[in-house]
Amino acid sequence: xxxxxxxxxxYCGSWKDKLSRExxxxxxxxxxxxxxxxxxxxxxDVTSAIELHCLRKMFVVFRNTTGLYSKKHKKRRGSSSDFxxxxxxxxxxxxxxxxxxxxxxxxxxxxxPVPGLINGAAPTTETQVGFGVRALHTDYQExxxxxxxxxxxxxxxxxxxxxxxxxxxxxxxSFAIKQLGRxxxxxxxxxxxxxxxxxxNTYVGGDWKPPIETPDRPHxxxxxxxxxxxxxxxxxxxxxxxxxxxxxxxxxLEASNxx
Numbered sequence: 001x002x003x004x005x006x007x008x009x010x011y012c013g014s015w016k017d018k019l020s021r022e023x024x025x026x027x028x029x030x031x032x033x034x035x036x037x038x039x040x041x042x043x044x045d046v047t048s049a050i051e052l053h054c055l056r057k058m059f060v061v062f063r064n065t066t067g068l069y070s071k072k073h074k075k076r077r078g079s080s081s082d083f084x085x086x087x088x089x090x091x092x093x094x095x096x097x098x099x100x101x102x103x104x105x106x107x108x109x110x111x112x113p114v115p116g117l118i119n120g121a122a123p124t125t126e127t128q129v130g131f132g133v134r135a136l137h138t139d140y141q142e143x144x145x146x147x148x149x150x151x152x153x154x155x156x157x158x159x160x161x162x163x164x165x166x167x168x169x170x171x172x173x174s175f176a177i178k179q180l181g182r183x184x185x186x187x188x189x190x191x192x193x194x195x196x197x198x199x200x201n202t203y204v205g206g207d208w209k210p211p212i213e214t215p216d217r218p219h220x221x222x223x224x225x226x227x228x229x230x231x232x233x234x235x236x237x238x239x240x241x242x243x244x245x246x247x248x249x250x251x252x253l254e255a256s257n258x259x
Contacts, residue, residue, distance in 0.1 A: 009040040010177055011047070011190050020044045024174045026051045026167075029059075029236065030068050030218050035178045046194050050166050057158035058108050062237075065105040065136065068218070083154075096150040104143035104154045105136040109243040110164060115205035117188075117229060117248045123199045129161045134242060165204050166195040172204075172232035172247035175221050185230045185250035207233060207244035214238040228252060 008015050010022070022038040025031025028051070039047065055063065062068070064083065082097040111130035116123055133155070137143060144151035169192035176185065191197040192204065212235065214220050220238040224231040229251055235244035 007037070008182075009043055010035070010038050010174065010182065010187075011043040011193055012040060013190075014040050016040050022047075022174050024178060024221070025171055025219055025236070026055060028055045028063070028068070033175065033178060033221075035174050038174065038177075043194060047166075047170050050163050050170070050195055053158075053160060053163050054167050057160075058164065061103060061105050061154055062107040062136065065100055065103055094149075096147075098147060098150055098154075102143065102147070104140050104147070104151060106133045106140060106154075107136075107237065107242075108132070108157050108159060109134050110161060110206075110245075111243070112204070112206040112245065113201060114208055115246055115248050116199075116202040118205070118226075118231070118246070121201075123202050125198045126201075127161050127165070128201050129165075131159060131161075132243075133157075134237075134240065136240065162195060162200060165200045166192055166197075168204050168234050168245050169193045169197075169200075169247055169249075171221070171234050173249045175234075176223075176230050176232055176249045179223075180230070185252055187250045188229075189247065189249050203249075204245060204247045207235075207246050209244070211235060211241050211244050212238060213241040220244075226252075 007019070009019060019037045020039050020041070022035040023031045024033040024035060059068075061083070082099050083103055084095060084097060109132050111132060113119070113121065113128055144155060147154070169189045173187065173189050173193055189197070189203050192200055197203070212220060218237060218239050220235040222233050224233055224246065229248045232247050232249055233244055234247060235242060238244075
């Protein structure tokens with residue numbers, strides 16, 4: 001049942017003769033789980049734009065230095081390619097080439113409260129988020145200082161928290177459909193996936209358990225037991241013992257029928 005192709009868009013509910021397949025985790029992050037025939041063209045364009053922002057703005061240095069590329073854009077880990085850093089000072093631009101193996105690589109981690117539906121917090125339109133930087137090298141600061149102004153450029157991340165929360169919602173929701181089947185729960189997060197949800201912290205938040213390390217795979221997706229909701233734990237870059245997130249993707253059917 002879980003692998004049965006969908007004839008209805010999982011995001012907007014429209015019925016189409018032809019729907020595109022959906023990578024649960026983006027191909028550009030080495031995601032391998034695919035949900036076939038799942039998304040209409042309009043919704044696909046929205047979710048793809050959200051993913052592209054995260055991949056090209058939040059994780060660009062990390063992806064280059066670790067070889068996290070899609071099959072269409074393969075680069076080998078440790079490639080001799082350079083980063084091109086352009087610095088402008090007093091109207092004068094200076095271009096510096098930084099070898100990948102010398103770059104100070106890191107990625108952003110968001111610090112979020114537990115989802116409101118889990119901890120009973122009142123819904124709020126304010127996005128409650130903090131962030132930290134997870135360095136991949138023990139000499140991260142030394143690498144930054146050694147490169148001077150070019151090194152500082154590596155510490156500037158373009159962060160759009162709601163875009164990242166939307167991507168987490170899309171990952172968790174499509175994973176739940178892939179594993180459980182669309183008819184096994186009542187979805188709650190389609191607006192979150194399409195970046196129109198005004199109360200994202202109600203559905204997505206931080207994990208309350210310690211992160212795990214998965215040396216055998218780049219990411220970890222799993223379900224948390226809950227009496228009322230379908231809850232998915234998302235740990236991107238888990239091979240680096242990264243921060244994990246929790247998404248309440250829907251209501252269990254028995255809970256919905258009891259209301």
